[in-house]
Amino acid sequence: MLGLVIAFQEYSIGNGFFDGPWVGAEHFRTFFDNPNFSQVFANTVVISCYRLLFVFLPPIVLAILLNEVMSKWFKRLVQTLVYLPHFLSWVIIYGICFIMLSEGSGLVNQWIRQTGGEAIGFLTSEEWFRAIIVSTDLWKDTGWGTIIYLAAITGINPQLYEAAVMDGASKWKQICHITIPGLTPVIFLMFVLRLAHILDGGLEQILVFYNPLVYSVGDIIDTWVYRMGILEGRMSLAAAVGLFKSVIALGLVLGANQLSRKITGSGVW
Structure with a gap:
């Protein structure tokens, strides 16, 4: 936390945290006044919201479905298959x-050409970039996210299910x-x-997938900081943007935690 002071200084590599000249909020103004600020901020929020909308719920559904599978060998097979992609790097996934x-030799575009259509530049198209990011x-x-929810399901008192069966409750009602109230x-x-x-947006994934042709929909705060702050050696600018992200994240977490405590009676703290 002490190192955040460089966000208010003109820091140079090799100098101490307190040796750089004090510039106040200059680096924050540089970020906010940048012509690309609104674009990278909007891209970050949109991609993160898409992830929250389309990636957050499937692990819950998958965990509930796996919990209802009676065949142990089939359940283990499905778990193995859905867990495996987590251990692949984004470079390998991009290769796949x-x-x-x-557009040139992709299997999907080859099939499109054989059916009389025109090839689609999935990896270089602004229309397809975000869909590919979210789907990958x-x-x-x-699969990896289901582990948490499966563990939570095992913590539900089995006597509740036994009582529900005695009362004639179907699987859906159970x-x-x-299950769902226990997972809430x-x-x-x-x-x-x-x-x-x-406001993270997935730096590693975006760096692997994006290119100048999709900057307008794929350039996020982290990739902008990587280019402007890290590659150009502007560490103070990178620290200022990181502090800005942290403040926004803190506000969101405090608000969401308060909402959780009101609805479920518990939160992160």
């Missing part, structure tokens, strides 16, 4: 997408009235933690 979606993130981390505190907890990263 390139093989499938590249969904494929990569959905899910609606026992964990769901809100994960939602609060997810909000803390609303």
Whole structure:
């Protein structure tokens, strides 16, 4: 935390935290006055909201479905298959997408040409970029996210299900009235933690997938900081943007935690 002071200084590598000249809020003004600020901020929020909308719920649904599977070997097989993508790097995933979606030799475009259509530049199209980012993130981390929810389901008192069966409750009613309410505190907890990263956008994934042709829809705060702050050695600017993101994340987490406490009676703290 002490190092954040460089956000208010003209820091140079090799100098101490307190040796740089004091410039106040100059680096914040540089960021806010940049012509690309509104674009990178909007891209970051939109991509993060898409992730929150399309990637947050599938692990919950998958965990509930796996919990209802009676065949142990089938359940383990499905778990293994959906967990595997998590251990692949984004470079490997991009390679898979390139093989499938590249405009020249991609398998999908080859099929499109054979059916009489024109090839689509999935990886260089502004219309498709965000969809690819969200879908690959969904494929990569959905299986891993189910671990938390499966663990939460195992913590639900089995006697509740036994009592529901005795009362004649169907599987659907058991899910609606026992499983989902039992998962609600964990769901809100994960939602609060997810909000803390609303301005992150997924630097590693974006760096691998994006190119100058999709900057208008794919350039996020982290990639802008990487180019302007890290590659150009402007560490103070990078620190200022990081502090700005942290303040926004803190406000969102405090608000979401308060909402969680009102609805579920518990929060992160």
